[in-house]
Amino acid sequence: MIPFVDLKAQYRSIKDEVKVALDDVLENASFVLGPAVARFEEKFAAYCGTKHCVAVNSGTSALHLAMLAAGVKRGDEVIAPAMTFVATVAAIDYIGAKPVLVDVDPASYCMNPTKVEAAITPRTKVVMPVHLYGQSADMDPILDVARRRNLIVIEDAAQAHGAEYKGRRCGSMGDIAGFSFYPGKNLGAFGEGGALVTNRDDFAKTVRMLRDWGQETKGVHVLKAFNYRMEGFQGAVLGVKMNHIEAWTEGRRRAAAIYDRLLSDVPGIVLPTEMSYARHVYHVYGILVKSRNAVARKLQDAGIGTNVHYLNPIHLQPCHVELGHKRGDFPDAERLADEELSLPMYPELTDEQVIQVAAALRAALCA
Numbered sequence: 001m002i003p004f005v006d007l008k009a010q011y012r013s014i015k016d017e018v019k020v021a022l023d024d025v026l027e028n029a030s031f032v033l034g035p036a037v038a039r040f041e042e043k044f045a046a047y048c049g050t051k052h053c054v055a056v057n058s059g060t061s062a063l064h065l066a067m068l069a070a071g072v073k074r075g076d077e078v079i080a081p082a083m084t085f086v087a088t089v090a091a092i093d094y095i096g097a098k099p100v101l102v103d104v105d106p107a108s109y110c111m112n113p114t115k116v117e118a119a120i121t122p123r124t125k126v127v128m129p130v131h132l133y134g135q136s137a138d139m140d141p142i143l144d145v146a147r148r149r150n151l152i153v154i155e156d157a158a159q160a161h162g163a164e165y166k167g168r169r170c171g172s173m174g175d176i177a178g179f180s181f182y183p184g185k186n187l188g189a190f191g192e193g194g195a196l197v198t199n200r201d202d203f204a205k206t207v208r209m210l211r212d213w214g215q216e217t218k219g220v221h222v223l224k225a226f227n228y229r230m231e232g233f234q235g236a237v238l239g240v241k242m243n244h245i246e247a248w249t250e251g252r253r254r255a256a257a258i259y260d261r262l263l264s265d266v267p268g269i270v271l272p273t274e275m276s277y278a279r280h281v282y283h284v285y286g287i288l289v290k291s292r293n294a295v296a297r298k299l300q301d302a303g304i305g306t307n308v309h310y311l312n313p314i315h316l317q318p319c320h321v322e323l324g325h326k327r328g329d330f331p332d333a334e335r336l337a338d339e340e341l342s343l344p345m346y347p348e349l350t351d352e353q354v355i356q357v358a359a360a361l362r363a364a365l366c367a
């Protein structure tokens, strides 16, 4: 069996280190925020190349606070890609703002920068690119239109820890960014977790208050706010994992390179493109194949787990009928929903396992 993802393999490789870090939290009873979280924030800001990191209790909370820091209000509009995880758009909905969707680029699968300008109205406040599957959106044209039209840029970097655009880390290019540390993400907590990163002092100060009941100093609540604090255990785990993230990312890239090489001549599939501007971190290695469900079944029969990211684009999700879209509105997003198949991808995959998956996929398509 080769599962789609194997979290146990990673735990085995860092067990001793993690137990020491967790024990430290227990001995200090620093269960919420505390020194382990503060140390992780420092490491993660340095890793992203940003001035600030503010750790919270999920990626969704991070994006929600990013909206508030950006000053998005009820009735404002936020431009987001039609293909992403629902949480991107949920953060917009939490404010009562309106998601305005644009199609994705057929090569990078991220927000198509040529579609942004036409989506801007007098109510637009924010452009929210998503670095989908672990590859950066084409940020220069997005940042350029945002600058010209006076819009804030919030990066959804939930899938893009360590990903780069022209040598700059994802999360460091817009005004503020949200990361997720959900266990299955490239940097995963032992539970829920998330963080904001930003170079803006004003935004960092606001989100730091918003995650902890709006306190400016202890007992002085200057904002109506939330309990979005990161737990000490998660800060401890993530702090340990920061020592390994680069090696793990290289493990993903190595597996992706083998898939690329072994699958390049398999008929009827489209492989992911690493854009010339990008360091892809392969949160997802997704191929496109028309007979997706049949191929997934054949791989399952061969003992290989797969996944789909995502079955529906945002505009066709039942919970978003209010946006008034129909099939055909965003064809590149719809193609991903119809044809994307995520192959097993995690740093601990051995070369032999990758070769086995590639062979099974070839057999499924050539039989």
Ligand SMILES: *Cc1c(COP(=O)(O)O)cnc(C)c1O
Pocket: 058, 059, 060, 061, 084, 085, 087, 088, 130, 156, 158, 159, 179, 180, 181, 182, 192, 193, 194
């Ligand atoms: C995982 C994810 C989120 C939400 O993160 P959680 O930590 O699960 O709340 C947001 N956006 C994208 C693109 C994601 O993949």
